[in-house]
Amino acid sequence: MEKNIHTFIGCDSEYKDSRIVIFGAPFDSTTSYRPGTRFASAAMRNESFGIETYSPYQDKDLLDVNVFDGGDLELCFGSPEQALHDIEDMTERILSDGKTPLMIGGEHLVTLGSVRAAVKKYPDLHIVHFDAHADLRDDYLGQKLSHACVMRRCHELVGDGRIFQFGIRSGDREEFRWGKDHVYTNRFDFRNIDSLKERIGNKPVYFTLDLDVLDPSCFPGTGTPEAGGVSFTQLMKAIETVSVLNIVALDMNELSPMLDQSGASTALACKLLREILLYIYK
Numbered sequence: 001m002e003k004n005i006h007t008f009i010g011c012d013s014e015y016k017d018s019r020i021v022i023f024g025a026p027f028d029s030t031t032s033y034r035p036g037t038r039f040a041s042a043a044m045r046n047e048s049f050g051i052e053t054y055s056p057y058q059d060k061d062l063l064d065v066n067v068f069d070g071g072d073l074e075l076c077f078g079s080p081e082q083a084l085h086d087i088e089d090m091t092e093r094i095l096s097d098g099k100t101p102l103m104i105g106g107e108h109l110v111t112l113g114s115v116r117a118a119v120k121k122y123p124d125l126h127i128v129h130f131d132a133h134a135d136l137r138d139d140y141l142g143q144k145l146s147h148a149c150v151m152r153r154c155h156e157l158v159g160d161g162r163i164f165q166f167g168i169r170s171g172d173r174e175e176f177r178w179g180k181d182h183v184y185t186n187r188f189d190f191r192n193i194d195s196l197k198e199r200i201g202n203k204p205v206y207f208t209l210d211l212d213v214l215d216p217s218c219f220p221g222t223g224t225p226e227a228g229g230v231s232f233t234q235l236m237k238a239i240e241t242v243s244v245l246n247i248v249a250l251d252m253n254e255l256s257p258m259l260d261q262s263g264a265s266t267a268l269a270c271k272l273l274r275e276i277l278l279y280i281y282k
Helices: 037-050 080-096 110-121 150-158 173-182 193-200 232-242 264-280
Strands: 020-025 067-072 100-105 126-130 163-168 184-187 204-210 246-253
Touching: 020 037, 020 080, 037 067, 037 100, 037 264, 080 100, 080 110, 080 246, 100 110, 100 264, 110 150, 110 204, 110 246, 126 150, 126 232, 150 163, 163 193, 173 184, 193 232, 204 232, 232 264, 246 264
Parallel strands: 020 067, 020 100, 100 246, 126 163, 126 204, 163 184, 204 246
Antiparallel strands: none
């Protein structure tokens, strides 16, 4: 008998041998509509064994790459700042060991913790952001550390012209007015995404994927669904395009598995994670 090690399928390499390190950030204390994203990483590990390690899209297999799954952080639900501090510490450790951190949220606020660590190592960091929501509010109901404000806080770290948003179809008027002068926003879909390589070059990139960029018809298991999203095929193609960039850290967030009792949203997220791992593995 050996101890049971609960990992995402095919991601059970040793830490020292791995180029990519997965960890979960089960935090959803600032969720403004329907909570539950704290359960995403555990659900994805469990349900990942319903998919194959082999990708017919890329003719690659997770069994042929080295990925380490470090499990979930134990985060303080009552303190967003403490949770962000712990996420930052984990990301900083992984980056300092020359590896690529891939965080599974959690609500989108968790991105800020990883970006804080990444920008310390890479001062010229750029951010590529897939989402239904702009997340550019200066505060939400007086709270500056909110999932609705995460890209505004990230902008304070990286500055103008370094955030590239795609799929955005929701936000208040002030967000869009402010964003017009400070970030690049492609509304509704992934048009012009092919220009990213020319715009960013080989600069370091943080890639953050909010799964509600998908249309609720194919991904209902999320806290703030927005009609008019992209399809799974469109998202896959966009991820392939982004994968040629110099991605130094990334995350996937906003799956709320209990909001889709069919399990289809979790299965979709698992498949996307497999493809992302294989696309970015260098």
